[in-house]
Amino acid sequence: MKPTDISAPDYFHKVVDCQWACPAHTPVPEYIRLIAEGRYSDAYMINWRSNVFPGILGRTCDRPCEPACRRGRVEDTPVAICRLKRVAADFKDDVKHRMPKPMARNGKRIAIVGGGPASLTVARDLAPLGYHCTVFDSDPKAGGMMRTQIPKFRLPDSVIDEETDYILDLGIEFKGGHRIDSLKQLLTETYDAVFVGSGAPRGRELDIPGRKEAAANIHIGIEWLASVSFEHISKIGKRVIVLGGGNTAMDCCRTARRLGGEDVKVIVRSGFEEMKASPWEKEDALHEDIPILNFMVPVAFVHDNGKLTGVTFQKVKAEYDANGRRNLVPSGEADETINCDDVLVAVGQENSFPWIERDCGVEFDKWNMPKVDAKTFVSTNPKVFFGGDAAFGPKNIIWAVAHGHDAALSIHKMLSGEDITERPLPEVTISSQKMGIHEWSYDNDISNDKRYKVPHRDKVIALKDIRAEVELGYDLKLALGEAHRCLNCDVQTVFAAPLCIECDACVDICPMDCITFTENGEEADLRTRLKAPSLHPDQDLYVADGLKTGRVMVKDEDVCLHCGLCAERCPTGAWDMQKYLIDMTLAGTSCPSKARSAA
Amino acid sequence: MTYIAKPKFHHPGLPKNDLGFTHRDYEGKISTLCAGCGHDSITASIIEACFELSIEPHRVAKISGIGCSSKTPDYFLGNSHGFNSVHGRMPSVLTGANLANRDLIYLGVSGDGDSASIGFGQFAHSIRRGVNMTYIVENNGVYGLTKGQFSATADRGSKSKKGLINSDSPVDLVAIALQLGASFVARSFSGDKSQLVPLIAAAIQHKGAAFIDVISPCVAFNNHAGSTKSFDYVREHNDAVNRLDVITGREPITVEYAPGAVQLVDQHDGTRIALRKIDADYDPHDRVGAMSFLQKHAAKGQIVTGLLYVDPESDDLHSHLDTVEAPLNTLQAKDLCPGTAALDKINASLR
Numbered sequence: 001m002k003p004t005d006i007s008a009p010d011y012f013h014k015v016v017d018c019q020w021a022c023p024a025h026t027p028v029p030e031y032i033r034l035i036a037e038g039r040y041s042d043a044y045m046i047n048w049r050s051n052v053f054p055g056i057l058g059r060t061c062d063r064p065c066e067p068a069c070r071r072g073r074v075e076d077t078p079v080a081i082c083r084l085k086r087v088a089a090d091f092k093d094d095v096k097h098r099m100p101k102p103m104a105r106n107g108k109r110i111a112i113v114g115g116g117p118a119s120l121t122v123a124r125d126l127a128p129l130g131y132h133c134t135v136f137d138s139d140p141k142a143g144g145m146m147r148t149q150i151p152k153f154r155l156p157d158s159v160i161d162e163e164t165d166y167i168l169d170l171g172i173e174f175k176g177g178h179r180i181d182s183l184k185q186l187l188t189e190t191y192d193a194v195f196v197g198s199g200a201p202r203g204r205e206l207d208i209p210g211r212k213e214a215a216a217n218i219h220i221g222i223e224w225l226a227s228v229s230f231e232h233i234s235k236i237g238k239r240v241i242v243l244g245g246g247n248t249a250m251d252c253c254r255t256a257r258r259l260g261g262e263d264v265k266v267i268v269r270s271g272f273e274e275m276k277a278s279p280w281e282k283e284d285a286l287h288e289d290i291p292i293l294n295f296m297v298p299v300a301f302v303h304d305n306g307k308l309t310g311v312t313f314q315k316v317k318a319e320y321d322a323n324g325r326r327n328l329v330p331s332g333e334a335d336e337t338i339n340c341d342d343v344l345v346a347v348g349q350e351n352s353f354p355w356i357e358r359d360c361g362v363e364f365d366k367w368n369m370p371k372v373d374a375k376t377f378v379s380t381n382p383k384v385f386f387g388g389d390a391a392f393g394p395k396n397i398i399w400a401v402a403h404g405h406d407a408a409l410s411i412h413k414m415l416s417g418e419d420i421t422e423r424p425l426p427e428v429t430i431s432s433q434k435m436g437i438h439e440w441s442y443d444n445d446i447s448n449d450k451r452y453k454v455p456h457r458d459k460v461i462a463l464k465d466i467r468a469e470v471e472l473g474y475d476l477k478l479a480l481g482e483a484h485r486c487l488n489c490d491v492q493t494v495f496a497a498p499l500c501i502e503c504d505a506c507v508d509i510c511p512m513d514c515i516t517f518t519e520n521g522e523e524a525d526l527r528t529r530l531k532a533p534s535l536h537p538d539q540d541l542y543v544a545d546g547l548k549t550g551r552v553m554v555k556d557e558d559v560c561l562h563c564g565l566c567a568e569r570c571p572t573g574a575w576d577m578q579k580y581l582i583d584m585t586l587a588g589t590s591c592p593s594k595a596r597s598a599a
Numbered sequence: 600m601t602y603i604a605k606p607k608f609h610h611p612g613l614p615k616n617d618l619g620f621t622h623r624d625y626e627g628k629i630s631t632l633c634a635g636c637g638h639d640s641i642t643a644s645i646i647e648a649c650f651e652l653s654i655e656p657h658r659v660a661k662i663s664g665i666g667c668s669s670k671t672p673d674y675f676l677g678n679s680h681g682f683n684s685v686h687g688r689m690p691s692v693l694t695g696a697n698l699a700n701r702d703l704i705y706l707g708v709s710g711d712g713d714s715a716s717i718g719f720g721q722f723a724h725s726i727r728r729g730v731n732m733t734y735i736v737e738n739n740g741v742y743g744l745t746k747g748q749f750s751a752t753a754d755r756g757s758k759s760k761k762g763l764i765n766s767d768s769p770v771d772l773v774a775i776a777l778q779l780g781a782s783f784v785a786r787s788f789s790g791d792k793s794q795l796v797p798l799i800a801a802a803i804q805h806k807g808a809a810f811i812d813v814i815s816p817c818v819a820f821n822n823h824a825g826s827t828k829s830f831d832y833v834r835e836h837n838d839a840v841n842r843l844d845v846i847t848g849r850e851p852i853t854v855e856y857a858p859g860a861v862q863l864v865d866q867h868d869g870t871r872i873a874l875r876k877i878d879a880d881y882d883p884h885d886r887v888g889a890m891s892f893l894q895k896h897a898a899k900g901q902i903v904t905g906l907l908y909v910d911p912e913s914d915d916l917h918s919h920l921d922t923v924e925a926p927l928n929t930l931q932a933k934d935l936c937p938g939t940a941a942l943d944k945i946n947a948s949l950r
Binding site for chain 1: 601602603604605606607608609610611612613614623629630633634635636637639640642643789790792816818822830831834
């Protein structure tokens with residue numbers, strides 16, 4: 001194998017699994033350390049810069065970081081990264097004075113369609129640079145789906161108000177209750193760029209017999225949730241069936257339990273394991289006595305002269321073809337009709353752009369989605385940018401934020417007369433953490449604690465009040481315990497071959513048997529000769545040559561605890577622990593022409 | 600030394616031995632020796648050898664004297680019996696323990712000061728008597744705990760860290776062990792675990808006095824230019840006569856070697872070792888040949904390593920003395936007191 005180029009910014013970035021997995025590349029270990037130090041405001045601001053909505057995401061994020069967390073490969077469960085983010089939001093001091101101060105207006109005007117996470121991110125990135133940003137939303141208040149679709153018992157209004165206000169207070173013009181009905185019209189106004197962050201606002205229909213006749217008691221999930229959010233709906237029948245297996249279905253069933261639903265069931269086509277909902281959301285539903293029935297395909301709504309009485313299901317089973325593709329085929333069992341008073345249909349969301357004229361320069365593909373560049377987020381009209389669910393279909397908040405950052409960067413570059421396809425590299429700093437002999441500026445003592453549970457409100461009380469937040473969040477003691485579980489993966493093991501005397505001290509002390517000194521070979525061959533088996537080939541090998549014996553040092557990054565014992569036991573300082581911070585370039589930050597050398 | 604405990608987590612894919620243990624289960628406390636000490640590599644090799652042999656830790660007695668080397672039994676086999684004895688007295692304590700209970704595996708760990716100076720006589724007699732043990736000398740040629748004076752194994756002409764030249768002749772413990780009748784004699788290097796681990800495993804299985812001299816560079820006081828026990832010097836002058844594989848339980852040999860390149864040695868306990876010859880002319884069953892080979896190569900400044908001598912028909916002190924098989928602490932009054940009839944018989948024979 002070729003020696004690893006650790007000066008390439010991506011190499012060490014990948015080692016910080018959580019940050020690499022986060023679409024917005026939030027420096028997770030850095031803010032967790034700040035939480036452990038009690039510096040909640042600092043931890044909050046690091047989050048705020050990367051992901052814009054720490055308090056909201058700390059309650060609702062889909063957390064791609066957690067399945068990636070190294071701790072999940074070392075023991076059973078990852079660090080509760082998401083809920084630690086909430087700790088930063090819950091315990092911070094007033095941070096208003098730390099928010100950016102807008103520069104003098106530069107005379108450029110941006111129209112932003114939709115007031116959800118992608119749009120607000122664009123506004124936040126551009127407003128401080130002097131752009132005049134106008135956000136249009138058909139709802140009276142900003143927040144988009146965060147406000148309308150996520151139930152209040154998961155995300156209180158106060159949190160949304162606080163975090164949308166931080167952005168709107170940057171001098172942004174917010175036009176609530178103002179629906180944009182024509183892009184063409186908007187383009188004729190004096191805007192220099194348009195950002196479309198209008199989401200995926202249409203719930204998918206379930207067109208089976210009885211749908212029209214029994215319509216009075218069949219509701220589309222996201223629309224129903226929005227109506228509940230705006231208090232247009234305050235009750236539902238006693239027996240409720242929720243169709244669908246995503247997170248919206250989970251929100252629907254739990255909301256139904258709070259509006260009078262006593263016998264609420266979730267019924268899904270697929271198997272329980274393959275459901276799209278996050279495991280923790282399924283757990284929360286089960287905890288509220290909501291059974292999830294699987295392998296049942298709805299075939300008809302049963303009604304009595306237009307009054308819904310139940311839903312008929314066909315029983316299916318999963319079969320896998322030669323390519324491993326799953327097919328749901330009838331199991332041969334008799335169809336089953338389950339009685340109910342109301343049905344909530346949460347079988348997916350769709351984009352909908354009736355307001356974009358097809359002759360205004362924005363081209364659409366065969367699925368009726370706008371053609372959007374995946375890197376710059378520009379459409380085929382160079383002045384029009386897309387992001388969030390509006391760009392590539394329904395994802396989640398953190399992806400919308402990531403899109404927003406990239407789109408804002410493109411808009412800023414375009415209006416600065418630069419080539420938007422040229423993306424600035426992230427800024428990287430790496431610095432030794434050595435303070436003295438066996439003294440490091442980070443806590444390298446590895447905690448053996450298991451993941452701490454987030455305290456929940458008593459179920460009886462929670463089910464009575466739709467606005468009572470179920471999760472209470474960690475208290476400071478629990479937060480400290482959980483923060484100590486973080487392995488500090490951003491404190492990198494950096495090896496300097498010229499200093500190495502090949503004494504094997506690092507090999508002997510490494511608790512995870514990560515380090516091997518051996519003859520070089522191709523990667524596949526090297527992986528068979530490691531001191532401990534290579535379990536995850538997607539995890540990089542760190543290879544260094546230039547040793548006196550002609551061998552190479554190979555470190556499998558997979559389960560390294562970043563405890564620094566290799567560096568502590570190294571007599572010559574060939575190993576060092578260096579903190580690696582990568583700062584993704586946002587609109588307006590200084591854009592280094594090339595990444596600074598990592599080591 | 601390190602102040603944090605070695606984390607309890609281990610690699611999720613670590614192999615387990617017949618007892619279901621990983622090599623981490625054979626560790627002791629975290630080492631308090633200097634970072635990079637060769638002794639820590641020997642500790643790791645002992646751990647690896649015991650793991651590979653699926654030894655039950657409670658069947659091992661580890662005994663040492665005084666010195667850096669003699670601290671190391673604290674760092675391996677945390678669940679074994681241990682005795683940190685008086686300076687140079689490890690061989691006597693080990694001999695006594697062995698006579699009292701022959702069922703344990705005896706691991707004597709000593710250093711060049713402990714065995715070649717203050718305990719030189721003790722070393723000699725335990726070898727001479729053929730005590731069933733694995734006697735490991737962690738040999739760095741220097742008194743590390745007292746800041747780097749030459750020890751008795753330092754080569755004449757080698758240079759101390761302060762620049763003094765050693766004018767005394769060295770004690771070659773391997774040569775003496777051969778001369779005193781050790782039935783298993785090896786030399787190795789702490790920086791070459793692939794050679795050292797099988798040697799320790801073979802020595803543990805050997806019945807009789809097994810002696811291993813392990814050159815173990817002292818990074819603090821004896822790893823400079825001019826030293827003959829430094830990492831660089833040993834790597835440059837290492838003349839390995841053979842490599843070996845330990846084959847437990849008579850498993851067939853699966854690795855293919857060129858004909859004549861492998862020599863199988865059956866040991867008493869039913870295990871065998873496979874020697875891969877590097878020097879075709881070297882015969883590890885020839886004690887006299889080994890002694891002269893060593894002398895010739897030492898004169899040329901070469902450090903001969905490998906399994907230098909093994910006597911497959913070896914015996915130990917218990918067979919020489921025809922002692923009782925059972926450990927003494929298991930003997931009951933009826934075993935120890937033969938009764939009046941026997942006494943009368945003995946008395947009668949003396950009349």
